[in-house]
Amino acid sequence: MGEILFEVTNMSKSFGELEVIRDVSLAVEKGEVVSIIGPSGSGKSTLLRCATMLEKMDSGELAFLGEKAAYMGASGIEYADKKALKKIRSYYGLVFQNFNLFPHYSVLKNVIDAPMTVDGLSKEEAVARAMEILDRLGLADKVDSYPCELSGGQQQRVSIARALALKPQVLFFDEPTSALDPELTGEVLKVIKQLAAEHMTMIIVTHEMQFAKELSDRIVFIEGGVIVAEGSPDEIFASDNSRVREFIGKFTS
Amino acid sequence: MEAVKSLFESMIYLATHLSEAMLVSVEIFLLTLLFALPLGLLVAFGRMSKNPIICTVVKIYIAIMRGTPLMLQLIVVYFAPFFVFGMKITQSYRFIAVIIAFSINYAAYFAEIYRAGIQSIPVGQYEAAHILGYSKAQTFFKIIMPQVVKRILPPVTNETITLVKDTSLAFAIAVAEMFTKAKELSASQASITPLMAAGVFYFIFNYLVAFIMERFEKALDYYR
Numbered sequence: 001m002g003e004i005l006f007e008v009t010n011m012s013k014s015f016g017e018l019e020v021i022r023d024v025s026l027a028v029e030k031g032e033v034v035s036i037i038g039p040s041g042s043g044k045s046t047l048l049r050c051a052t053m054l055e056k057m058d059s060g061e062l063a064f065l066g067e068k069a070a071y072m073g074a075s076g077i078e079y080a081d082k083k084a085l086k087k088i089r090s091y092y093g094l095v096f097q098n099f100n101l102f103p104h105y106s107v108l109k110n111v112i113d114a115p116m117t118v119d120g121l122s123k124e125e126a127v128a129r130a131m132e133i134l135d136r137l138g139l140a141d142k143v144d145s146y147p148c149e150l151s152g153g154q155q156q157r158v159s160i161a162r163a164l165a166l167k168p169q170v171l172f173f174d175e176p177t178s179a180l181d182p183e184l185t186g187e188v189l190k191v192i193k194q195l196a197a198e199h200m201t202m203i204i205v206t207h208e209m210q211f212a213k214e215l216s217d218r219i220v221f222i223e224g225g226v227i228v229a230e231g232s233p234d235e236i237f238a239s240d241n242s243r244v245r246e247f248i249g250k251f252t253s
Numbered sequence: 254m255e256a257v258k259s260l261f262e263s264m265i266y267l268a269t270h271l272s273e274a275m276l277v278s279v280e281i282f283l284l285t286l287l288f289a290l291p292l293g294l295l296v297a298f299g300r301m302s303k304n305p306i307i308c309t310v311v312k313i314y315i316a317i318m319r320g321t322p323l324m325l326q327l328i329v330v331y332f333a334p335f336f337v338f339g340m341k342i343t344q345s346y347r348f349i350a351v352i353i354a355f356s357i358n359y360a361a362y363f364a365e366i367y368r369a370g371i372q373s374i375p376v377g378q379y380e381a382a383h384i385l386g387y388s389k390a391q392t393f394f395k396i397i398m399p400q401v402v403k404r405i406l407p408p409v410t411n412e413t414i415t416l417v418k419d420t421s422l423a424f425a426i427a428v429a430e431m432f433t434k435a436k437e438l439s440a441s442q443a444s445i446t447p448l449m450a451a452g453v454f455y456f457i458f459n460y461l462v463a464f465i466m467e468r469f470e471k472a473l474d475y476y477r
Contacts, residue, residue: 100381118386148477
């Protein structure tokens with residue numbers, strides 16, 4: 001068994017009366033690609049937002065590379081101190097559904113600014129790193145463009161480049177192709193496949209069943225805030241769980 | 254033709270004899286912007302504060318600034334040292350009172366413009382910056398504020414143009430700015446042309462302001 005880079009244990013989260021995540025546990029090893037699938041409102045996006053600490057969970061434990069970000073204390077959940085969280089945050093990146101690129105920055109500036117501002121890289125180092133990544137993602141000729149001049153697929157690739165520039169150990173994707181025209185999803189999926197081939201550890205919330213099947217080491221099916229089924233793509237696609245079959249059937253038929 | 258000629262002559266006369274008064278108007282304008290623009294940001298933060306006391310105090314402040322005439326505020330600021338503290342009001346305080354009254358009044362308006370701008374930035378921008386590891390200050394100054402500036406330029410231009418015309422309110426406490434002087438001349442010459450000439454002065458001033466602000470907008474046109 002490889003090193004566990006991401007682990008969440010007994011995570012629960014409610015919005016008021018509504019229980020969105022119930023006692024979910026998930027561990028992801030180095031180099032593993034895990035897809036999280038499930039119907040709308042199943043809690044998969046909330047799971048991702050809690051895992052990336054955009055949202056605070058109500059109870060449970062959260063750790064990256066064995067370092068605890070949140071744990072159960074005597075009086076409920078406790079998050080690590082600011083300094084520890086800053087370090088832990090540097091272990092992972094997140095690619096958003098609607099990119100969230102910085103519109104006032106050029107493509108290059110979008111990719112170099114965080115390494116310079118957050119990690120203190122020199123401009124030369126940051127540019128060299130950015131150019132290498134942008135080149136790999138087929139964006140070398142777009143460095144001087146602004147996000148508004150790019151297609152959705154290109155914007156999403158830039159946002160992947162921006163996340164990669166901080167050299168994350170784990171990369172989360174929140175429905176990375178849901179805001180794209182069908183004809184543009186291909187180029188983004190290709191890039192994610194490329195990253196998988198390079199053994200990037202990835203946790204992907206997606207609606208692209210075929211893609212999840214081809215790419216994932218493991219698929220997690222969530223419904224009603226709980227993990228209903230979990231296993232290799234073959235196991236999930238051959239599942240005898242009626243809900244899983246029904247859901248997958250809708251997408252693949 | 255005669256009217257135009259007399260207006261033109263009046264303007265030359267004003268330009269030469271009232272250059273000092275013109276400068277006073279420009280000074281009021283520039284100093285107000287200098288103080289009100291940053292002060293407005295502070296007020297906007299107070300207005301958006303999660304602390305209910307700060308938020309309420311700032312709301313009341315904004316309500317008073319927007320809800321009462323600027324001319325009245327001028328008079329209050331001018332006489333307050335005497336009526337509240339029994340201090341002697343000096344000649345030099347006249348001008349200072351104008352700057353104080355204008356700055357705190359315009360800060361309230363600018364604050365609401367800033368607030369609208371800040372709240373219009375999608376939450377995804379904050380989340381992206383947070384995930385990338387930017388601190389709160391870095392997020393605000395590097396990511397949010399530049400986008401806010403672009404969005405609020407049109408309403409700020411509006412406010413700035415109003416300010417040019419409002420400088421004439423300093424007349425209420427007899428500060429020797431453009432309008433006060435033009436009124437004096439108009440009375441002594443029993444003619445309306447000095448006032449018309451002052452009108453032309455304000456118009457040119459505002460034309461310049463609008464021109465400069467348009468340049469700023471153009472400069473930020475490179476992104477959406």
